[in-house]
Amino acid sequence: MDIDEADARRHLCSALRGQAECVADRWVQLQREQAALGSGMTEAELREEADALVEQLSSGLQGNLAADHVVTAHAGLRQAVIEMSLRRARRGAAPTATALAVLVLKEALLEAVQRETRDAASLFSAALLINRVLDAAGAMSFATYVEGREEIIRRQSRQLLETSTPVVQLWDRVLGVPLVGTLDTSRTQVVMENLLGAIESGEARVAIIDITGVPTVDTAVAHHLMQTVNAVRLMGADCFISGIRPPIAQTIAQLGIDLSAILTRATLSDALEAAIALIAAPAGQTIPVAGR
Template sequence: MKSQNSAIAAIVQSEQEQVLSEWLAESNLGSSKGSEQGRTADAKKVLKGFLEGILADAEPERFEDKAWDALRQVLSELSAARAAQGASAGETSVFVLSMKKPFFSRLQGSFQNDVNALVGAIWWTSTLVDKMAQFTINTYQRTREEIINRQQQELLELSTPVIKLWEGVLAVPMIGTLDSNRTQLVMETLLQRIVDTGSELAIIDITGVPTVDTLVAQHLLKTVTAIRLMGAECIISGIRPQIAQTIVHLGIDLQGITTKATLADALSLALKTTGYVVTKPRA
């Protein structure tokens, strides 16, 4: 084993508690982001993976090597957990970078009579800790992107609910801008609900859609076509005067598609189409 590896391994094995204490004090990582006990446990896991790589005589420049697998796994879990807790990437990287100080002070004592060896050991340690910090930042960013994508997907699903208005009648109130991904989700959800409920008619309400252009109209036409292929019919409601003028101005052909100004009108037509008659009881 190389001299710097032996010296660093000896420090971890013989002075772990002191290193941990100085590390946590130096990191000063937001005490509001988890308990002291939890941060100590995280630091111990990092030190364990750190020691495994050193004992395997691994090189910090090759941080992707198998010898560092355990350390990378611990850092991944740490980054993911802190991202979920709301800690920033900077806070997480500072936590790792703060390892340097307790090791540097001890390496000075180990190589006080050999300046070249001291410089080499400090450079070796600094390179490894920098690699660790960069790895945590990359992992943090991936985790945050996954969280954001998942939240966007959940919001998209919440914004396009399929509601059963009456026996055999479904409705999809559209709110916001329609794009390809959202239209695909609406189509898949609506078609599945038609199969599950055996509904004969679906109402797509676009009252909450701010503008209708050629692309939006194409998305609606594709959805209507898919609904008809499933053996059901479709009514588009929420055709406001501005939207009607825009559709005419753009030359969009909605012939053969039933449209209504309001969701109430569409529901009334749907009930008649399916054979229901709604009457007021006499006083």
């Protein structure tokens, strides 16, 4: 650390210690003046956030960490920036607004340092130090925001998939999964997990996957279905696929997809009837794979 940076850090730390409330108040005011930066947060929420970040910033600068690494290496300051970013991500704020909310703290800090010294060289060094520290904080807040939003989107997508692929009990120890729309790898995984969990918890003996609402069946879709059927069988249950309409049957035949080992039925009612018969059948008795 050179003499100029040491002097700048001394003035900045002094300002943060003696003017912490003033700095936090000014930062809140600057955010309130630019409504987008506040992300719809109340003044009390902004003040609580400001107090936490200013306190951790003061703590981080009092150590020997290089200015470029204060934000990333000081655990308390890093956590304060991360929490601020995630809180705003959950509020739906824009990532640039979140980063700018951190950067406007520069003005509040420089004003505080000006109250400590009027020396031009010291103020210039302090401005450089503030820029280096808060530019790093702004970059971290932006990256954290993006990661946080992606996680929220992934969680919401997962919840949507689970909602769109319910497992319902059709009969005693008979489960049904009505599929509507495109069946891809992600959705197949959700179907499989939900169905296997329901088989285990409900001690089901038969599962019916109804594809009446699936617009097309290609090689990939057939592969996904066979994976699910095999997983169900490994759980000790039988599995029917219903909703094999004429166009789909024709497509499967033309593609040369072999579903001969899978129990299929034209309609859900046919599959349910066969499932009930299968449960009621004496041990060891089987039913035709593609019979109706």
